[in-house]
Every structure is written in structure tokens, then in C-alpha cells.
Amino acid sequence: DTAVSQTPKYLVTQMGNDKSIKCEQNLGHDTMYWYKQDSKKFLKIMFSYNNKELIINETVPNRFSPKSPDKAHLNLHINSLELGDSAVYFCASSTRTDPNSPLHFGNGTRLTVT
Amino acid sequence: GENVEQHPSTLSVQEGDSAVIKCTYSDSASNYFPWYKQELGKRPQLIIDIRSNVGEKKDQRIAVTLNKTAKHFSLHITETQPEDSAVYFCAASRGFGNEKLTFGTGTRLTIIP
Numbered sequence: 731d732t733a734v735s736q737t738p739k740y741l742v743t744q745m746g747n748d749k750s751i752k753c754e755q756n757l758g759h760d761t762m763y764w765y766k767q768d769s770k771k772f773l774k775i776m777f778s779y780n781n782k783e784l785i786i787n788e789t790v791p792n793r794f795s796p797k798s799p800d801k802a803h804l805n806l807h808i809n810s811l812e813l814g815d816s817a818v819y820f821c822a823s824s825t826r827t828d829p830n831s832p833l834h835f836g837n838g839t840r841l842t843v844t
Numbered sequence: 845g846e847n848v849e850q851h852p853s854t855l856s857v858q859e860g861d862s863a864v865i866k867c868t869y870s871d872s873a874s875n876y877f878p879w880y881k882q883e884l885g886k887r888p889q890l891i892i893d894i895r896s897n898v899g900e901k902k903d904q905r906i907a908v909t910l911n912k913t914a915k916h917f918s919l920h921i922t923e924t925q926p927e928d929s930a931v932y933f934c935a936a937s938r939g940f941g942n943e944k945l946t947f948g949t950g951t952r953l954t955i956i957p
Contacts, residue, residue: 770949773933
């Protein structure tokens with residue numbers, strides 16, 4: 731069973747479209763994240779939610795809107811997609827209050843904007 | 845904010861030799877330093893971590909050292925094997941550890957058979 735699962739695995743779309751990526755974790759973690767990995771492999775945090783509450787919001791365009799309906803789910807909606815949004819997006823989870831809880835990443839969603 | 849620099853960006857070593865990857869960080873309050881391994885087309889996975897109250901930690905063929913004064917930490921892999929080929933990321937954070945990890949730029953390690 732995949733601990734952190736995200737869908738879809740691949741997403742190809744045109745500029746200007748709106749798309750969503752879904753993420754679910756079954757590890758009982760209380761904190762979930764979205765990371766972006768660009769073509770040079772740089773991994774950068776975008777958002778972090780703890781128990782459905784936004785705790786980290788890095789300098790991400792407001793076209794990106796995360797939503798956490800419960801602590802096991804964190805979805806990412808992207809409006810008006812741009813070429814520069816092409817990247818691999820990783821969802822991750824951990825337990826905030828446990829210093830020994832590592833980040834568990836999902837398998838990633840490769841977004842290609844044409 | 846935190847800035848993590850990682851070197852080298854690419855590293856090739858003969859199978860059986862050792863590999864060393866180095867990182868420096870800027871925020872003296874950082875106290876948690878994990879290393880992640882990402883195989884081609886796969887997700888990053890934690891391989892080892894160290895906290896600021898420890899200078900060195902080992903797990904079989906991998907070890908991490910931390911120099912708080914100089915604000916740098918290193919990953920050492922001994923007796924390298926082909927399956928060690930991957931991209932390795934260092935990271936740093938303060939407080940609750942994973943809450944806001946800043947990653948280094950990655951090192952692509954290639955083991956030459």
C-alpha cells in the first residue's frame with residue numbers, strides 16, 4: 731500500500747487551463763506539504779498544512795491554491811497554467827510533533843504545460 | 845531565510861571507492877539535517893539524518909558529519925555499489941524538523957562499475 735499517493739502521475743495540458751492534483755496519505759500524519767521540483771532537480775517547498783491549517787506559504791503565485799479537506803488529504807489547484815509551471819510536484823507528509831518523523835514523499839506528478 | 849549550498853553537483857566514483865558530498869547552511873539556528881536519495885524517476889527518500897547535538901552518525905556504509913561552528917555537514921558513502929547511483933539532497937531546518945526544510949541543489953552520483 732502506497733503511504734502517500736498522488737494523482738495523476740502525468741498531466742499534460744495547455745497554457746491557460748486550470749488543473750488539480752490530489753494527494754492522500756494513510757500514515758496518520760498531521761502535516762502535509764507540496765514541493766515543486768523543476769527541470770534542474772531543485773526541490774522547493776510551496777505549502778504546508780498542519781491539521782488542515784495552512785502553516786507555510788512560500789512565495790508562490792496566487793494561481794496556486796491548496797485545499798485540505800481533512801488532515802489526510804491535501805490537493806493543489808492551479809489556475810491559468812503557464813509554461814513555467816512545468817515541473818514535478820511532490821506531495822509529502824510527516825508528524826509535526828515527532829522530531830523523528832521523516833518526510834514521506836509521494837511518487838510525484840509530472841506536469842507539462844504546452 | 846535559510847540557504848543551503850551543496851557540492852559537487854555531479855560526482856563519479858569507481859565502484860568500491862568512497863564518495864563525499866558536502867553542504868553548507870546559513871542559518872545558525874538550524875538544528876536538523878537530513879539527507880535524501882532520489883533514484884531516477886522516483887521520489888526522494890530519507891537515508892540518514894543528524895541533529896545539532898550530535899557530531900557524527902553512521903548507518904552501515906553511510907555516515908554524516910556535522911560541524912556547527914563552520915555550518916557545514918557532509919555525507920560519506922563507503923564501498924560504493926551501483927545501486928548507490930542517484931541524486932542526493934541535503935537539507936536543513938530549525939524547530940520541528942521537517943516543518944520547513946530547505947534543500948540543497950542536489951548531487952548526481954554515478955558509480956562506475
